[in-house]
Amino acid sequence: xxxxMRQLLAGPYIVWIIGFILLPVAVILYYAFTSDTGGFTLxxxxxxxxxxxxxxxxxxxxxxxxxxxxxxxxAYPLAMILSxxxxxxxxxxxxxxxxxxxxxFMLRILSWRLLLSNNGLINTFLERAGxxxxxxxxxxxxxxxxxxYDFLPFMILPIYNSMARIKDDIIEAAKDLxxxxxxxxxxxxxxxxxxxxxxxxxxxxxxxxxxxxxSDLLGGGKxxxxxxxxxxxxxxxxxxxxxxxxxxxLMIFVIASMALMNIFDKxxxxxxx
Amino acid sequence: MVKKTVSRxxxxxIFLFLYLPILVLIVxxxxxxxxxxxxxxxxxxxxxxxxxxxxxxxALTMTLKITVASAVLSTLIGTLAAIGISAMKKNHRAVxxxxxxxxxxxxxxxxxxSLMLLFVxxxxxxxxxxxxxxxxFNIPYVILNVLPKINxxxxxxxxxxxxLGASPLYAFYKITWPEIKSGVFSGFLMAVTMSLDDFSxxxxxxxxxxxxxSTMLYTELRKGIRPELYALSTLxxxxxxxxxxxxxxxxxxxxxxHPTVIRRSK
Numbered sequence: 001x002x003x004x005m006r007q008l009l010a011g012p013y014i015v016w017i018i019g020f021i022l023l024p025v026a027v028i029l030y031y032a033f034t035s036d037t038g039g040f041t042l043x044x045x046x047x048x049x050x051x052x053x054x055x056x057x058x059x060x061x062x063x064x065x066x067x068x069x070x071x072x073x074x075a076y077p078l079a080m081i082l083s084x085x086x087x088x089x090x091x092x093x094x095x096x097x098x099x100x101x102x103x104x105f106m107l108r109i110l111s112w113r114l115l116l117s118n119n120g121l122i123n124t125f126l127e128r129a130g131x132x133x134x135x136x137x138x139x140x141x142x143x144x145x146x147x148x149y150d151f152l153p154f155m156i157l158p159i160y161n162s163m164a165r166i167k168d169d170i171i172e173a174a175k176d177l178x179x180x181x182x183x184x185x186x187x188x189x190x191x192x193x194x195x196x197x198x199x200x201x202x203x204x205x206x207x208x209x210x211x212x213x214x215s216d217l218l219g220g221g222k223x224x225x226x227x228x229x230x231x232x233x234x235x236x237x238x239x240x241x242x243x244x245x246x247x248x249x250l251m252i253f254v255i256a257s258m259a260l261m262n263i264f265d266k267x268x269x270x271x272x273x
Numbered sequence: 274m275v276k277k278t279v280s281r282x283x284x285x286x287i288f289l290f291l292y293l294p295i296l297v298l299i300v301x302x303x304x305x306x307x308x309x310x311x312x313x314x315x316x317x318x319x320x321x322x323x324x325x326x327x328x329x330x331x332a333l334t335m336t337l338k339i340t341v342a343s344a345v346l347s348t349l350i351g352t353l354a355a356i357g358i359s360a361m362k363k364n365h366r367a368v369x370x371x372x373x374x375x376x377x378x379x380x381x382x383x384x385x386x387s388l389m390l391l392f393v394x395x396x397x398x399x400x401x402x403x404x405x406x407x408x409x410f411n412i413p414y415v416i417l418n419v420l421p422k423i424n425x426x427x428x429x430x431x432x433x434x435x436x437l438g439a440s441p442l443y444a445f446y447k448i449t450w451p452e453i454k455s456g457v458f459s460g461f462l463m464a465v466t467m468s469l470d471d472f473s474x475x476x477x478x479x480x481x482x483x484x485x486x487s488t489m490l491y492t493e494l495r496k497g498i499r500p501e502l503y504a505l506s507t508l509x510x511x512x513x514x515x516x517x518x519x520x521x522x523x524x525x526x527x528x529x530x531h532p533t534v535i536r537r538s539k
Contacts, residue, residue, distance in 0.1 A: 002435065005358050010357025010369065012350050013412065017372045020409045023388035025375070031390060079285055081280045081281060095517065100291045102513040104470055106490040107506045110498060111294030114309060116303075121297060124310045132402045152291070194505035213472060217494055227382055233475070244390065254380055 015173065025095065031244035044245025053229060057253075060225040061213075063140060064208040067147040068155075071204050072197070074148070077154035079196075080189070082156075083163040094160060101153035112146050116218070138220030146218040147208050154203040160197030163189070198261050206254055224248055226272050295510055302503035319504040326501055332489035336469065339400075339485060343407035344464040350408070351415025352457050356449070358416070359423045373413045384410065385477030398480035406478040407471065411464035418460035419453055426452040460521050 033039045047053060064152030082094055098106065115121050116136040123133055136142050166189065174184050190197075226246065233243030302320070306313025323329055359368050388409065392402045426449065433445035457507055472487035479488060488508075493502060 001433070004358035005441070007357050009353040009362070010539045013354030013357070014369075016350060016409070017369075018411065018454075018490070020388065020391075020405060020484055021372055021375050023386075024391045027385070027394070028387035060356060074287065078284060085280065095289065096288070099514060100295065102466060102470075102517050103295065103506075103510050104487060104490070104513075106487050106494065107509060108294065110490065110494060110502060110506065111298050113494065114297060114498060115294060119309065119311075121310055149290070149294070150528070181506075194393055205275075206380065210382050212382060213491065216489075230382060234389075240390070243386065247386055250380060251383050254378070254383075258378065 007226060028244050031241050032248040033245075034241060036239075036241055040269055043164070044241050045249060048244055048249045053226070056224045056226045056229050059140070059223070060209055060227070063144055063147065063223075063225065067144050067151065067208045068205045070144070070148050071152050072153060072200065075159055075200065076197075078156055079159040079163045079193075082160055083166075085273040093103055098153045098157055100149075102123050105150055106213070108150055109146055109214060112149060112218060113127055116145070136224055137218065140219065142225050143215045143219045143223050146214045147211065150214065151204045151207060154207075155200040157195055158196040158199035158203065160196075162193040166192050194264070198264060202258055202261055205257060209253065209257070210250060295506075298503050298506040301500065304500070304503075307500060319500045320508075323501040323504040323508075328484075328489060328493070329501060329505060332484045332486050335400075335483060336485040336487075339403055339407055339475075340465055340468040343404055343411055344461055346404075347408045347411035347464050348351050348415050348457060348461045351412045351460060352419050352453070354412070355416045355419035355423055355453075359420065373416055373448045376410045377413050381471075381473035382477075385474040388474070389477040390481075392478060398478060398483075400480075400483055401482060402478045402480070403475055403485070406474050407468050410471070410474060411467055414463045414467060415460035418463060419456040422453040422456035423449075439510070459520070462516070466516070 005162065032044050033040060033042070035043065052151045078097070080099070082090075113120075117123070118133070118135065118137065120137075122136065126132065126134055170188060170192075171184060174188055179187070210227050212225060212231045215225045215228055216231075227250075230243050230246050230250065233239050233246065237243075277391075290370070290474055301309065303315050303317070305316035320482050354369075358366055361369065385406070388400070388406050392398055392405075396402065431444055431448045434448050435441065439447070470487070471485075475485050476491070479485070484492070490502070493499065527529065
């Protein structure tokens with residue numbers, strides 16, 4: 001009886017789940033599988049094979065991979081250094097490296113637009129140094145740059161957390177048994193931080209794959225990711241069915257990439273969180 | 274020794290990469306010139322005009338309203354839900370947690386669009402739809418913060434209090450609340466940061482007249498950059514800094530050296 005009463009407390013949330021979590025998914029699936037006249041169709045899903053859409057999916061995957069790779073390469077050594085150094089205020093130093101994540105991300109994009117623009121600080125500096133003008137804003141590279149800046153802390157944090165949990169004794173034991181630095185890294189540190197690496201990859205790859213704002217503001221409308229195509233179908237075009245179809249495909253891509261990552265994570269404990 | 278120097282250099286480079294853009298914004302906010310590269314003397318005029326700016330101020334008020342309302346409501350619904358879920362049988366609990374994961378795993382753009390498709394069938398987009406959307410993506414964070422606390426708590430003390438004649442409300446206040454308080458608090462703070470930072474979901478569920486800081490900045494950035502925005506950035510950076518200091522202090526007392534990991538997608 002008491003147990004039942006307690007369960008009833010979840011009532012409002014159950015209503016919420018049905019109304020605002022499950023129903024919206026049902027609605028987007030409905031739009032995705034119907035034409036504007038209401039009949040069943042697979043056209044909206046098949047539209048992903050359209051060369052324009054293929055191009056944007058490929059570009060999204062390419063930028064997503066490069067961004068994730070750069071973040072991983074930058075974050076892994078950083079996490080190692082952060083956890084190996086015995087700072088007096090270690091948690092404060094870690095805090096400093098994740099603080100930018102808490103600033104509104106639109107403002108972080110603003111600052112990069114400022115730095116990269118044609119008459120911005122970096123170009124002024126390059127001109128004074130005699131290197132000359134470099135066009136940086138509105139290129140795919142500037143989009144990757146902005147993404148790396150935005151998502152780097154998401155890679156640092158999970159890797160650092162799993163790194164900090166490795167006991168010094170294990171490393172000491174390996175050293176005593178004659179392991180080289182490389183062996184220790186490959187045989188001990190990397191396997192023990194694998195779940196952190198995987199969380200980091202998911203936390204960076206999924207947002208980069210689905211982002212549309214960064215490419216819009218740093219790519220100047222010239223870099224069309226799949227997110228931009230979907231956004232335009234809803235905000236500029238009127239083909240909501242097509243937009244829903246592409247969203248469902250995007251959803252499948254996200255779920256597939258997570259499932260793929262979970263296969264690599266043998267612990268099964270990779271909290272996405 | 275060499276290794277140590279290399280390490281410190283690396284830390285410094287990444288540190289500069291992360292903070293240089295923010296530093297530039299802060300310096301420019303005090304610059305008495307519209308130029309992005311020339312220093313025209315110290316001024317506070319951008320701060321004054323920022324506070325007098327209709328667009329910025331209404332977006333700020335709207336952001337605060339939505340953030341506070343959605344954080345309070347999602348903390349309430351989420352905490353009750355966590356208590357309820359903890360009393361459920363194993364397979365019911367799995368279903369509930371599975372549904373809770375949907376907004377966490379789905380891309381923001383898909384969550385935003387699917388909510389919009391639902392809303393436009395029944396009502397006009399506006400303040401209420403943005404609020405509902407924010408509550409929807411905030412609740413999972415509250416539940417995931419509160420649930421572990423309830424599972425850690427000793428469930429028999431609460432039962433014992435009831436057996437000894439305490440009313441359920443009194444027993445909750447005296448027994449359960451002290452044990453889950455910190456989880457509720459960190460869930461609330463996380464909901465606040467999620468709401469403050471959200472762009473995509475707000476973008477799709479807002480009506481024409483409603484603008485939060487993120488959507489206002491998006492529109493402004495597409496037009497060009499006004500110096501008032503530098504001032505706004507500086508203020509918001511300081512706000513984020515102090516908010517995180519509080520959170521860090523809070524989690525430091527519980528769990529040393531393990532800052533909270535959260536997932537956010539853009």
